[in-house]
Amino acid sequence: MKYVHIDTVESGDFLGRTIFSSNGAVLLSEGVQLTVYMINTLRRIGVTMLYIKDEHLQDVEIDDVVSEENKRAVMQKMGEMLQSVRSGKEFNTRAVSISIDKLLEDVMQNREVLLQLTDIRTKDNEQYVHALNVCTMAALTGINMGLSATQVKELATGALLHDVGKVELLTDDDSEDLRKHHTWRGFDLLKSKRELSLLIAHVAFQHHEAPDGTGVPRGLEDEQIHLYAKIVAVANTYDNLLYNPATGERGKPHLVIEELSALSGTKLDREVVIQFLRTVSVYPTGTSVRLSNHEVGVVVGQHRGLPGRPVVRVIKKDDDDLTVNEFDLAKFTTLFVDAVL
Structure with missing residues (x-):
């Protein structure tokens, strides 16, 4: 593919x-x-x-951290919950919790797989794919940081519901006023659910805070921000840079990672960024790239410990002759990806 x-x-x-x-x-x-x-x-x-x-x-397969079945289940249960919120009805968090349990089973089983984040987004499903991505990235980062199973479940739930306060705001605007409003609204909605830890509500409340004190809604600084919120802030920022809902355009992961790194220590927690970058693919499988030897090929494999050194397949057709070469950049140390096409 x-x-x-x-x-x-x-x-x-x-x-x-x-x-x-x-x-x-x-x-x-x-x-x-x-x-x-x-x-x-x-x-x-x-x-x-x-x-x-x-x-x-044909032999190239995309390794998913979460199965298609469990992705659909999470999106469906989340959609039902948000519809209840929109209509002012009492919403059921139990069904969402069960679907998160299944998602976390996949995450634990596939924790060594690099996240591709290449699910096909539409205007209809973008909000749900975003929440699912942030949830999965946050869970993997939390595992990397040594959180317990209970903590990872709290973190994943807060990550999935971090934008619940936006459901009444039908806009792609990302102004400071909107960020302030939806964090307060999300906190109020989630803290009222006794079956949810108050820390989950604080993820919705604090995920736009920044270590340097320039965030919203309260301008909290470093140690005042809960670790869950710091993790979700990184995952949320990455996914928003990767996909702009206002334009529908996708950022290139290797450039998004550079932007994320530049925010480390000021807008985002430095240690969280370091652990987060261990979870995502720099060059997703199936991406066309140009190598430093001027060959053009397609990424067909990944290395967990070396996300910037994928396996690239170069296919050349000359009249009736077909030549296929693979370059494992973990072994071809003098080669590197020159451009993403």
Whole structure:
């Protein structure tokens, strides 16, 4: 499979991964042959990147930290809860808690897998994919930092619900006033649920605070900010830099990581950033790259300990001859990724 921009997709291409709606329903199934109408519809609903099957990359599989089944379950239960919040009804956190338990089982089992964060986003599901990503990233970071199982569950729950205060605000605006408003609103909503730890409510309250005291809503400084909120702040910032909901454009992970590192120690906690960067892929599998030897290829493998040194497959076609070479950058130490295409 190749991970490509929708503008490069052509009629007749085969979809590499299923696209889901916000409630977990299937919009388009993996393997469907795309038509011009389908491609235009995907573009209209906000899809910018997607996986396409490639005959020369049939053996390439995307290792997911969380299974498709459990992703759908979390999105569905979260959607039901947020609908209750929107309508002013009492919301059930038990179903969400059960789905988080299943998600954490996957996370523990696949903790050595680098997060790709390449789920196909639409205008409809973006809020849910964002919450799911932040939850998964936060859980992995918490595990890296030695948190107990109970703490990781609290952290994951707070991460999944960190933006619950936004549900009544139908806007992509990210102004300071909005950040202040939704953190207070989220705190008020979650602290009223006796079955939830108060620390979960504080994640919603503090995830826009910053170690240098410039955050909102209260301008807390370093030690005043709970560790859970610091972790969610990093995961939230990364995902927001990776995908801009206002434009639908995706950032390139290697550049987003540079931006995140630049915020370390001021807007984001330095130690959390260090542990967080152990969880994400710098060059996701399926991404087209140009190497420093000017060869163009596709990332087909990852190294947990060396996220910036993937395995790249270069395919050359000359008349009827097909040449396939793989460069494991962990072994070819003088080669590096020159550009992401």
